[in-house]
Amino acid sequence: xxxxxxxxxxxxxxxxxxxxxxxxxxxxxxxxxxxxxxxxxxxxxxxxxxxxxxxxxxxxxxxxxxxxxxxxxxxxxxxxxxxxxxxxxxxxxxxxxxxxxxxxxxxxxxx
Amino acid sequence: xxxxxxxxxxxxxxxxxxxxxxxxxxxxxxxxxxxxxxxxxxxxxxxxxxxxxxxxxxxxxxxxxxxxxxxxxxxxxxxxxxxxxxxxxxxxxxxxxxxxxxxxxxxxxxxxx
Numbered sequence: 119x120x121x122x123x124x125x126x127x128x129x130x131x132x133x134x135x136x137x138x139x140x141x142x143x144x145x146x147x148x149x150x151x152x153x154x155x156x157x158x159x160x161x162x163x164x165x166x167x168x169x170x171x172x173x174x175x176x177x178x179x180x181x182x183x184x185x186x187x188x189x190x191x192x193x194x195x196x197x198x199x200x201x202x203x204x205x206x207x208x209x210x211x212x213x214x215x216x217x218x219x220x221x222x223x224x225x226x227x228x229x
Numbered sequence: 230x231x232x233x234x235x236x237x238x239x240x241x242x243x244x245x246x247x248x249x250x251x252x253x254x255x256x257x258x259x260x261x262x263x264x265x266x267x268x269x270x271x272x273x274x275x276x277x278x279x280x281x282x283x284x285x286x287x288x289x290x291x292x293x294x295x296x297x298x299x300x301x302x303x304x305x306x307x308x309x310x311x312x313x314x315x316x317x318x319x320x321x322x323x324x325x326x327x328x329x330x331x332x333x334x335x336x337x338x339x340x341x342x
Contacts, residue, residue: 166328
């Protein structure tokens with residue numbers, strides 16, 4: 119059974135650019151959540167998509183957005199990148215929002 | 230502010246030692262408490278999902294208990310092995326209506342052979 123796949127694994131962007139990260143959930147899972155981990159911080163919740171609808175949103179600026187497709191794959195977009203956006207971005211998928219399986223993450227570096 | 234606190238922040242033990250960590254969460258709202266094990270360069274691996282006050286769960290040498298009334302959970306590792314070296318995260322889920330998990334900062338365990 120394939121796990122949660124995140125692409126790309128590593129990314130280097132310049133300040134002011136935008137970036138799109140992808141998350142393919144486990145087959146049959148309808149919920150995809152995104153988290154950010156910066157140095158010294160725990161995992162911070164960004165948003166959750168369930169059946170193509172954003173259900174919850176964390177305390178992040180509007181530069182952070184996402185979407186979910188009909189096949190449950192999700193993308194996260196960050197516009198006008200700032201140095202502080204450098205982080206590990208994790209996504210997690212769930213069938214019933216009771217158990218979550220995480221991907222290996224995308225490491226974003228903004229220079 | 231609704232925070233999840235984990236202690237200690239880090240722990241160094243010898244192979245064969247038993248150890249335990251604490252996760253504290255707000256007791257006012259509770260739906261579930263998750264424990265994850267996260268090795269460097271890998272994805273967090275789910276250990277336990279705990280939902281009922283007094284729950285005790287076990288997986289091999291690792292076990293966990295839950296007290297929702299006072300807002301804490303303990304994770305125990307019996308006879309630590311070098312392969313147990315990882316960061317252990319707990320995450321509180323206050324409601325069934327949200328997919329949001331609120332994570333603690335984690336406890337990093339190093340087991341020396």
